[in-house]
Amino acid sequence: xxxxxxxxxxxxxxxxxxxxxxxxxxxxGTEPYDVTIVGAGVVGCAIAYNLSQxxxxxxxxxxxxxxxxxxxxxxxxxxxxxxxxxPGSLExxxxxxxxxxxxxxxxxxxxPFEQSGALLLAIDDEQEGKLEKIxxxxxxxxxxxxxxxxxxxxxxLEPNASSKVRGGLxxxxxxxxxxxTTPVAYAEVAMANGVDILLGVHIVGLxxxxxxxxxxxxxxxxxxxxxxxxxxAGLGGRDLADLYHGAPFDINPRRGQFLIFDKSCHSIVRRxxxxxxxxxxxxxxxxxxxxxxxxxxxxxxxxxxxxxxATSTTAEGLRWMLSNASGLCPCLLKQPxxxxxxxxxxxxxxxxxLIRYNDGxxxxxxxxxxxxxxxxxxxxxxxxxxxxxxxQCDLSLDRDPDAVDSRPDSCWPGWWRKPIDDxxxxxxxxxxxxxxxxxxxxxxxxIIDALDSMLxxxxxxxxxxxxxxxxxxxxxxxxxxxVAKIVSEHCDIPLDNITQKGPGSELVAPAHEAIYG
Amino acid sequence: MDKRTNLNLSGRKHARVxxxxxxxxxxxxxxxxARKGVRPVVLIDRVSNVGGIPALCKKKPGxxxxxxxxxxxxxxxxxxxxxxxxxxxxxxxxxxxLDSLVVEIHAAERRLTVVSxxxxxxxxxxxxxxxxxxxxxxxxxxxxxxxGSRPARVFFTKHLFDFIDANDILxxxxxxxxxxxxxxxxxxAKLSVSGAxxxxxxxxxxxxxxxxxxxxxxxxxxxxxxxGSIQEVQVKGLGVVEGVKISEKKVLTCDSxxxxxxxxxxxxxxxxxxxxxxxxxxxxxxNSGNRLSSPGWFAAGNIRGGFHGAQWCYLNGRKVARSVxxxxx
Numbered sequence: 001x002x003x004x005x006x007x008x009x010x011x012x013x014x015x016x017x018x019x020x021x022x023x024x025x026x027x028x029g030t031e032p033y034d035v036t037i038v039g040a041g042v043v044g045c046a047i048a049y050n051l052s053q054x055x056x057x058x059x060x061x062x063x064x065x066x067x068x069x070x071x072x073x074x075x076x077x078x079x080x081x082x083x084x085x086x087p088g089s090l091e092x093x094x095x096x097x098x099x100x101x102x103x104x105x106x107x108x109x110x111x112p113f114e115q116s117g118a119l120l121l122a123i124d125d126e127q128e129g130k131l132e133k134i135x136x137x138x139x140x141x142x143x144x145x146x147x148x149x150x151x152x153x154x155x156x157l158e159p160n161a162s163s164k165v166r167g168g169l170x171x172x173x174x175x176x177x178x179x180x181t182t183p184v185a186y187a188e189v190a191m192a193n194g195v196d197i198l199l200g201v202h203i204v205g206l207x208x209x210x211x212x213x214x215x216x217x218x219x220x221x222x223x224x225x226x227x228x229x230x231x232x233a234g235l236g237g238r239d240l241a242d243l244y245h246g247a248p249f250d251i252n253p254r255r256g257q258f259l260i261f262d263k264s265c266h267s268i269v270r271r272x273x274x275x276x277x278x279x280x281x282x283x284x285x286x287x288x289x290x291x292x293x294x295x296x297x298x299x300x301x302x303x304x305x306x307x308x309x310a311t312s313t314t315a316e317g318l319r320w321m322l323s324n325a326s327g328l329c330p331c332l333l334k335q336p337x338x339x340x341x342x343x344x345x346x347x348x349x350x351x352x353x354l355i356r357y358n359d360g361x362x363x364x365x366x367x368x369x370x371x372x373x374x375x376x377x378x379x380x381x382x383x384x385x386x387x388x389x390x391x392q393c394d395l396s397l398d399r400d401p402d403a404v405d406s407r408p409d410s411c412w413p414g415w416w417r418k419p420i421d422d423x424x425x426x427x428x429x430x431x432x433x434x435x436x437x438x439x440x441x442x443x444x445x446x447i448i449d450a451l452d453s454m455l456x457x458x459x460x461x462x463x464x465x466x467x468x469x470x471x472x473x474x475x476x477x478x479x480x481x482x483v484a485k486i487v488s489e490h491c492d493i494p495l496d497n498i499t500q501k502g503p504g505s506e507l508v509a510p511a512h513e514a515i516y517g
Numbered sequence: 518m519d520k521r522t523n524l525n526l527s528g529r530k531h532a533r534v535x536x537x538x539x540x541x542x543x544x545x546x547x548x549x550x551a552r553k554g555v556r557p558v559v560l561i562d563r564v565s566n567v568g569g570i571p572a573l574c575k576k577k578p579g580x581x582x583x584x585x586x587x588x589x590x591x592x593x594x595x596x597x598x599x600x601x602x603x604x605x606x607x608x609x610x611x612x613x614x615l616d617s618l619v620v621e622i623h624a625a626e627r628r629l630t631v632v633s634x635x636x637x638x639x640x641x642x643x644x645x646x647x648x649x650x651x652x653x654x655x656x657x658x659x660x661x662x663x664x665g666s667r668p669a670r671v672f673f674t675k676h677l678f679d680f681i682d683a684n685d686i687l688x689x690x691x692x693x694x695x696x697x698x699x700x701x702x703x704x705x706a707k708l709s710v711s712g713a714x715x716x717x718x719x720x721x722x723x724x725x726x727x728x729x730x731x732x733x734x735x736x737x738x739x740x741x742x743x744x745g746s747i748q749e750v751q752v753k754g755l756g757v758v759e760g761v762k763i764s765e766k767k768v769l770t771c772d773s774x775x776x777x778x779x780x781x782x783x784x785x786x787x788x789x790x791x792x793x794x795x796x797x798x799x800x801x802x803x804n805s806g807n808r809l810s811s812p813g814w815f816a817a818g819n820i821r822g823g824f825h826g827a828q829w830c831y832l833n834g835r836k837v838a839r840s841v842x843x844x845x846x
Contacts, residue, residue, distance in 0.1 A: 260658070264788050308755055313664040315749045334796045340658045341667065426637040434634045435618040438563055439785075441632070460669075473785060475656035480672075481679035495686060500669035504756035507669055508680070508688040509772045 005191040007455055009065065010200040010220055015497045016458050025222045028196050032213045032225035033059045034395070038203055038240055039233035040064075042072040042179070043370055045186035046378035047230055050386050052193035053405060055398045059224065060187065060195055061216075063202040063236065065502030066462035067455065068183030071234045072375065073465065074256070074311065074343020076287055076298060078272060079113070079175040080376045083138035083146055084282075090353045094377040094384060096142045099173060105379055108406035109185035111178055112290045112416045118174035118272035119149075119158055121165050121328060127276040128166040134276075135169055146171050160268045160329055174272055176290050179375055180465035181413055186378070188411070188454045193403045197455070198224075200502060206243040209361040228393055230385070231359075231366045234346050238305060238368075244360040249368050253310035253344035256298025256372075257317040259325070260339035261332065262473050263292045268335070273328045284324035286332065291415070291468065296325035296332065302347060310344045317342075338473040345371045355385065357392035365389060411453075414446030415468045436486065437479045439472020444486060451490050458491060460484065461501045529612070532559040534841060535629060535643040537619050537786075540569020541827040542818025543649035544602045545834020546841070551609035553842055558611045559641065561631060563618040567606065568599030569651055571827045573678035598827050622646075622790030624811040645813045645841050648801075649834060650783040652819040654700070657752075657776055662721055663695065665752035665762070670773040674704045677775065687711050689773035693761055694718045694741060695750065697725035698824065701777035702735040708775075709739035716741045717769055719750060719761070726778075744769075782820045798822075807840040815841055 008022040035051055037044045040062035048060040064070065079102045082095030106113030122128040131148060138146045147170045154161065154168040191197060205217030206229075216224040233240045238251050266288065275283035287295040299317045303310050318340055326333045348354050348369025359366040365385060374381070389395040419425050419432040420443065426433045431445030450457060450466040457463050460470075460483065469483050470476040476483075484498045484507055496508040533555050536543045539562035547560045566572055574595030593601070606613070617633035628642040654673045657663045670689065672680075680686045690713050694701050697720040705716045718725070718741035725732060725743065744763060751762040752774065760770040784801050788794040793802035793810035800822045807815050817837035818830040825833070 262785070264785060308666070308753075311755075312666045312751065314751070315662060315664050318661070318664065336797060336799060337658055337661075338656070340664070420632055420638050423637055430634045430637075433632055433637050434616070435563065435620075435632055438618055441618070441620055473656075474653050475658065477653045477656065477673050477675060481676055481684075485684075495684065501756070505669040506757065508686055509670065509690055509757075 003194050005194045005196040007191065007197045007199070009458070010198065010218065011065065011503060014458070014503070015493050016491060020456055020458070022198060022201070022222070025224060028059070031057060032227060033057050034226070035059070035228045035230060035389070036061065036216060036224055036226035037230040037232055038216070039231070039236065040067040040183065040187065040197070040199070041070050041232065041234050042068055042183045042186070042378045043234075043367060043374055043381060044230070044232035045183040045190065046382035047232060047385060048190035048195050049186040050379075050382035052190040052195045053400060053403045055400045056395070058190070058195045059198065059226065060190065061198040061201045061203065061224070063200065065200050065459050066457055066465070067187045067197075067199070068180065068465070069461070069501065070236075071344055071346055072179065072183055074258070074341050075179055075372055075375055076256075076258070076285060076295060077176055077179045077289055077375070078287060079177050080373050081143045081171055081173045082141050082373070082376075083143040083171050083174070084134065084277070085141055085373070087137060087140040090355070091373060091377070092141050094353070094380040095373050098377045098380040099175075101379055102175060102177070102376070106177060109182070109189065110407045110409070110411045111181045111185050112413065113175060113177040114290055115173060115175045116271050116288055118171040118274050119154060119161075120169040120171065120274045120276065121154065121161060122167050122276055123162055123164045123327065124166065130276055131167055131169055138169070138171070143171065143173070145173060158269060158271060158273065160331055161273060162328055162330055176272070176288060178290050178413065182375065182378070184455060184466065185407055185411070188407060189404060191454055193400065203240060203243070209244055212363065214361075214363065227363060228389060228395060229364045231364065234370070235305065235344060237346070237366065241359070241366055244364050246359040246364070246366050247356060249354055249366075250349040251368055252305045252347050253303050253307065254347040254371070255301040255303055255310055255342050255344055257313050257321060257342045258295050258297030258340065259318060259321055259337050260341070261294040261296070262336045262338045265294045265332070265335045266292045268331060269294060269329060275324070275328055284321050284328070286325050286329050291471070293338070294332070294335075296321055298343065311342045313340045313342045336473070339475060347371060355388070357388055363393055365393065413466065413468075414449060415440060415442060419443065419445060436482055437469040437472060439474050439478070440468045442467050442469045447483065447486055448490055451487065458487070458493070459499050459501050459505075460487070460507070463487065529557065529559065530641060532557045532612075532641065532643045533845070534558045534645045534647065535641060536560045536647045536649055537629070538562060538569065538649035538651055538818070538820075539567040539613065539615070540649060540651050540818060540830065541571060541599075541602060542651070542830040542834035542837075543569070543647070544606050545831040546647045546649060546817050546838045547611045548605050548609055549835040549838035550841060551611045553838075555842070555845065556610060559614060559643070560611050561614045561617050561619060563616070565616050567603060567613060567615070568595075570675070571595030572599045573675065573682060575682040577682065595827065602831065619786060622786050624791035624814060627813045643813075645815065645844055647815045647817055647837060647841060648787060648809070648820055649817045650786065650820045652780040652782045654776060655779040655781045659781065660695075660776070660779060662748070663750045663752065663776070665750075666755060668752065668754040668759075669757045671752065671758060672773060672775050674700050674775060674777045677704055677707055681707065681711050687713055689713055691771050692716045692773045692775050693769060693771040694775050694777055696720060696777035696779055697722060697727060698778035699727050699731050700824070702727050702731065702741070704775050704777050705741040706735050706738035715739065717744065717771065718742065719744045719747050719763065721747055778824065780819065780824050782822050784820065806843065807837045808844075813844060
């Protein structure tokens with residue numbers, strides 16, 4: 001077994017465990033890193049996972065306080081087959097390859113995954129005419145198991161779909177997976193293979209770009225010595241590229257708003273319902289999630305880079321989505337919406353999947369414009385760039401014979417493996433029967449498991465993504481304070497230092513005083 | 518707190534009556550049934566004390582008498598009212614199962630699946646079941662007119678009790694209160710008494726939902742600044758709440774938002790278990806004699822919809838108990 005990597009947080013005054021706080025970089029050793037990946041979204045984590053299979057010293061850094069907290073957390077959770085990609089593009093190639101790998105990958109990494117299938121629906125004559133063209137495109141993309149269905153069959157497959165349906169295209173391998181577990185799983189395996197992880201570290205400078213060993217300068221003044229740099233910073237990628245004078249590219253967040261329906265709607269739709277794309281938009285999908293909810297979305301609104309609105313919902317957007325989603329599935333109008341969110345995709349003017357080796361200086365790789373399909377393609381994209389780094393940046397790729405590529409069974413998320421149903425386990429640890437989140441039925445035992453897991457999540461949002469605590473219909477009405485107290489007690493953090501997503505998001509306003517004397 | 522109620526759960530598989538929820542309504546039904554000699558009666562609650570929501574409201578110096586009931590001309594704070602109920606409950610032989618979450622119900626078989634630390638997962642059936650699960654405050658998304666980002670410090674009124682009464686922590690100093698019913702006013706009063714100053718109150722209505730007498734009552738503690746007729750509220754702030762945008766031009770700054778009132782009955786269990794629930798209102802289908810759509814199922818208290826005080830719920834529980842007796846006879 002290789003030495004397990006370290007996780008450190010650059011988190012001043014966090015009052016979290018000493019051993020998790022970054023004081024000086026020599027806590028991680030003094031050797032320069034072979035590769036430093038900036039950005040721990042699903043793509044950065046997948047690259048770390050893939051590089052950890054080789055004998056390399058790798059570092060993964062992110063400015064946020066958990067992995068997968070940017071673009072990767074607000075998406076439609078679809079594992080695409082790539083049936084609608086532009087044939088011949090890199091995106092199409094990576095997505096179609098990845099979609100075949102996912103069933104095995106999900107099993108290895110313990111990511112909840114289900115092959116739900118998708119149904120593209122045409123609801124008028126004009127749309128019906130376009131079906132044939134989409135069918136041909138899907139075949140050209142190598143998605144050879146798609147099939148045209150007539151109105152009667154579409155209705156039989158999805159009885160709750162609109163009665164206006166004229167026909168459809170069945171895509172059996174389109175799947176759904178847990179988008180929150182995915183970056184965590186990649187990062188945990190990478191860490192088990194010796195990859196170090198730094199969170200809360202914002203890269204603000206770059207020194208000695210011309211030499212083989214470059215220095216990344218962090219906001220708090222640490223210097224990370226590294227031979228290669230991978231810019232997988234998503235929407236932060238432009239600022240980072242400016243530091244090394246990378247070739248021009250323009251990115252901006254494309255906002256996608258979503259509606260989350262209650263679990264009671266789960267049986268309404270079995271497959272992902274996809275409308276026919278129009279010239280302006282890909283349209284609003286109705287998506288069953290692996291968690292048992294239904295999603296409707298997304299919108300596609302381009303916002304300027306750095307806009308604080310990129311993850312804000314709007315009443316107009318939500319109304320538009322509901323009316324569009326009910327066009328596909330009318331009974332959604334009456335169903336309870338329990339949550340809304342807005343995610344951002346990284347939209348690149350120069351085309352999606354922009355990959356540049358030796359960008360600006362030798363030894364720097366820029367990855368930009370990985371849009372919504374990045375969740376699916378992360379694994380093949382990682383393999384693709386690893387190979388590229390070997391060829392273009394002289395990275396020596398020697399397989400590490402001791403490296404692992406999977407997580408143990410105990411890593412299945414609690415909500416998926418349901419420890420409460422294992423009477424023996426409950427007897428051993430009654431915490432699994434001590435329910436904290438009533439809506440999602442998440443126990444204290446599952447929360448503590450997550451807190452003790454490899455990446456040591458210490459924020460409420462990180463915990464929520466791992467356990468689903470507070471993701472249910474009451475949105476934390478019952479359990480928010482109780483969960484904060486469990487974190488506070490278990491990790492020995494004062495209650496007023498508990499944050500939702502790192503410093504600046506404290507649950508308790510700082511200027512409070514003890515009340516009632 | 519009466520320790521007697523913290524019973525070790527019996528290994529029972531069948532009860533004459535099960536009551537889900539040990540708030541005022543559940544206790545009312547349990548006490549009334551036990552006094553009529555029905556046994557065994559099992560009263561289940563998912564938290565570790567009886568009393569439900571009113572029990573959160575503690576008697577402290579300077580505490581606002583919210584969740585009050587008037588008894589012989591004396592105002593009782595939630596905790597005191599619950600103490601009275603507990604005393605009545607202690608005189609009966611009702612079996613109280615605490616820290617026990619009902620995870621599933623099966624309407625046709627009158628069976629519940631219960632999870633508890635003491636027993637793990639187990640099934641329990643009954644001749645009659647009373648749902649007294651109460652209600653909760655509608656979340657930001659469920660209201661539909663609150664949009665924007667999702668920062669920290671967007672609370673429910675219940676969280677104020679969790680923080681201020683249970684943990685002696687005041688989580689905010691300048692709050693915006695969304696809603697204008699008596700829960701919203703009591704939240705404003707609570708914040709003001711605890712030292713958070715004057716709050717700002719927003720609603721879609723033109724005038725507050727509370728009538729003039731209720732407002733007069735709360736005026737003693739606080740006079741929240743009122744903004745009515747608001748079409749859409751956009752939450753601003755990435756880390757924590759920084760303000761809300763209430764119109765094209767107007768942004769109000771604050772350090773937290775309290776989402777108040779607008780109660781929604783906890784009928785999801787019933788819906789998933791096969792009882793009839795009206796959509797989208799999510800109200801239970803209640804027939805004459807307090808009966809639900811399947812025989813042997815009843816509903817008491819705030820789960821029936823609307824917003825009622827503890828006293829009303831207790832009395833309603835007793836009334837429903839009479840319907841249960843008729844069913845059992």
